Amino acid sequence: MKDLYIYNSLSSKKEKFIPIEKDHVGIYVCGPTVYSNVHLGNVRTFMSFDMVYRYLLHLGYKVRYVRNITDAGHLENDADEGEDRIAKKAQIEKIEPMEVVQRYTVDFHNTLNRFNFLPPSIEPTATGHIIEQIEIIKQIVDKGFAYEVNGSVYFDVLKYNQDNNYGILSGRKIEDLIHNTRLLDGQSDKKNPQDFALWKRAEPQHIMRWPSPWGIGFPGWHLECTAMSTKYLGKKFDIHGGGMDLKFPHHECEIAQSEICNNSSPVNTWMHSNMLTLNGQKMAKSTGNFILPNDFFTGNSKHLSKSFSAGCVRFFILQAHYRSVLDFSNEALLASEKGYNKLMESIRILETLSTSSITSDFNVESWKENCYNAMNDDFNSPILIAELFRVVKFINQVKDGSSTVNKKDLEIIKNSINVFVFEILGLQNVNESANQYKEKLEETLELLIKMRSDARANKDFKLSDKIRIELDEIGIQLKDSKVGTTFKID
């Protein structure tokens, strides 16, 4: 088995992956803010890390995968103009903040289930870790890297930068940040615009609020990930993932908080999944440029010509490398769907293949190695899929009789398909195919009913009886009535 190499955003290069604890991997991924339905762009990020998680498990690691739920809301604007996003939504809809959180958390889980995600080991919530967050703020204040103003606490970025590198992850220079920070509306309590909030004073109308040593307020948005990752994975853990758009400032701030609190950089390998674009622009709720997972299942969207299965969408996403921008279009999805169906069809054929040949026209071992090489090279799923299509071709050749495979190789192919297609890419979706078959069965029966009624109209009772009797024999009853024929499956 070759080594796994992962692209580390911190060093900007692929590095050999060596876990801190032998055979164990700790991975933290920034989860969703549950103030609205997740869109396909969100799904892409989590899917990238679902694949990473699956592959690490396949390699035999004991993985603790922590993916949080941000339910405390983030600041919408900077400084005092900020408003908690969850709280805002709640006011609009006249319901409790936690009701919003609950609704969209359920939606999030339902969506990921539909796409055949593995659940993380721990899914902590920000509101469940207020105490831990307050403790971290205390430590940072005690060490002199945070200051309190009017019931809010800010991290002193300039002081931190004297002995540390604020910008180590994002490649930013503090001078550039100082010169290029935009002028903000309203008053700010911050000493410097680059400083970020650890704790915010809650205005009277602010619904989500907790007591703290600095008064009633709520935690700053970078803090929760530091609190939860430290609690469940330790001061230093293996992999931290998230969307590219979280690199700065969110992840940069996490590093700063941990450096002060724990005297060490929190993460060995930073992984960032790239954006999904629609019409060449990043998918985002705020701009209205997005497509919801449910739109695919119904097909009701101006962006779609028809409905698509979850498996097909998953396949479409994994056909691009997680670090590349992927542009969504109906045309691209249609192309993926055909490829996906071709792959699945050949897997069905594979199950029916029997062999008595002693030779194989396909180097199965080297193919399998290529598959592993692809995954070991920074989870290169597009290359893996390309390799899968090589074996698809071979399977079809064997079926046609133009190639042969021996028993041993056939078994290896079956096992490997199981591993790579279902286990690692996670393309299997049992419920989906069951539903699909149910639909097809209904449509087929409608067709038979139509043929029978045509036969009866033509007085071809021999044919119409044959259809009714033979369907009855396989457990499907036809029931004629004045309004038409229905069926019942026993």
Next chain:
RNA sequence: GGUCUCGUGGCCGAGUGGCUAGGCAGUGGUCUGCAAAACCAUCUACAUCGGUUCGAAUCCGAUCGAGACCUCCA
């Protein structure tokens, strides 16, 4: 404006200093009662202009174009 990334054939999308990515679409063939599928063969390519090199689409520079971040964001 600053920082960074990217620009591949009709579409999507890998990879790379010299050797077929792959999928979809197209073309020719095999097969076929018809159709489809499948198989075989095949056409489209590396933004532009310079430079380095025996050789670059791959490295360097400039130009043009696109995007991300700098404010909540996956």
